[in-house]
Amino acid sequence: MNVYSVIVCYYPDVRSLLQLCQTLIRSRSAVIMVDNSETRGLVDPVQLPGCTWMPLGENAGVARAQNIGIRHALGQGADVIVLFDQDSEIDATFLPSLLSPLEIGIPKVVAPVFHDASQGYEFPSFRLTRGGYPIKVYNAGRPLPYDVDIVTSSGSAATAATFAIAGLMEEEYFIDLVDTEWCLRCRSKNIPIQVVPAASMKHTVGQASIDYGLLRGFIHNPTRCYYQVRNALLLFRKAHVPFLFALREALSELLHKSLLVATADDRRAYIRNCSRAICHGVRGIGGKQLV
Template sequence: MIGAAVVLYKPDMTQTLRLLRAVSEQVDVVTIIDNSPHVTPIELDTDNIHYHHFANNIGIAAAHNIGLRDLIAAGCEFAMLLDQDSEINEEFAFRLSSLLVASRKQNRPLIAVGPRIICSFSEKTVKPRVQREVARYDELVCVTQIISSGMMIDLSKVEQIGLKDESLFIDGVDHEWCWRAREQDLMVAIAEKVEMVHKLGDARSKFAGVTYKVGSPIRLYYQFRNIFLLLRRGYVPNYWKLRNLCVLPIRFFANSFLQDRRLERMKFMLCGIWDGIWGATGAYNDNWKSR
């Protein structure tokens, strides 16, 4: 059995219903974890959907964990994770699951496989600037990390490395889980011939000839904080640590002076740096609402 866990947060219903229809036709069970303030009306004529609503927004890691536990309890062998702003074709789940099945038969230590990502802004394939290729197997390129949306997981191997790290709440959750898998000698891979359109960030901006993602101000809190939290962990790749430390001042400048809502963005970045240095985890409101 194949299951899918779809995480929602104030979704665009036209796009979301299109995704849910495509997913429900390809898998046996769909678990929806809705972090929106209000219940999202899901009007689909299917009985294979489980719906969980968390008005207080429990974060992406906790949402994934609820979805994974739900799919394991339903007897699924494989679990596909999806964000609300991803687009998949009609063979997406079958092709990814087939690669995992083939890897099992060949005794490859593969725990998850994801697609080539096509950015919805540029309509071009996303090519990470810095990422180490570990190995190649036929249509698979084993790498150090892949993003969570579109990721299909072999659930029989999850117990070996554990679920997602809820202390991170959102940013870096997918990469941290992949690095932890590598620490346990398990691999993640990109399927060379499987593509998925995905929205990365809310917008795009350019500084000094470099195009970068622009997100909401509060996302900066998690991005900056989680860099400092992950710097402490030995299994996090050194290239990731070095790159993020080097670009941190540039990102702070760009988000402080080149975007709108400058003071608000600066506040969230400074709070993130403070909490990252002192090791605060969880949701922003849990750490700062009472201050």
């Protein structure tokens, strides 16, 4: 099986990146690193032997960077492509465990059990009801792979056949909900998505967490909040996204951002960006925006 790992980074910590790269190479994966940093030369490719380094010289967004790496991997004859962020933490058993359910030429997506690096709790995957409402799914000690509908892209793997059927990432989303939209596209084409309990990964999300009882979320800067709100509204325009799911996502984002505005120091920036996000989302304006 010809495995390629695509790592998207943005002003990365070189030590952590090197550790991830070395772990993947020892697991017999080719490694492609796509750098979204505006400043070139932050990383010396000599420090990352055995890896293909692709500096873009601009922040092209997660979706476009992933697509650049995926296209390169497919062009090199990849059977399976694994996606990572720069702060993904894995061990030597991760890749063999994750890829065990995959078969060459069969469309399928697999993902690990996902934990917060700082606080240790498990991030859920999601299973949609018949009407399209998302239900959180946790591992709960299950030993065997189990079916879900939405997973986080970091640490996930897909066969080349999957991309041939579902296509690549939606670049108009730039950063947030890219994986969600793509998973729902796979779902609409009956491509199975599974979580593999034997594969576990740590990851860092957001700058801090906000917890109001039943509502937990992560605090991101005003720019990220723009993309989160806008892209939630853009989901309504996708035929493969159930209306109930898009409605839940939009209302959840608006509620979370309302609480964030009430507690944040830089309220004006959050209000300005969220207002612009609503305007752009309703009008169907995507892509990178200067906010």
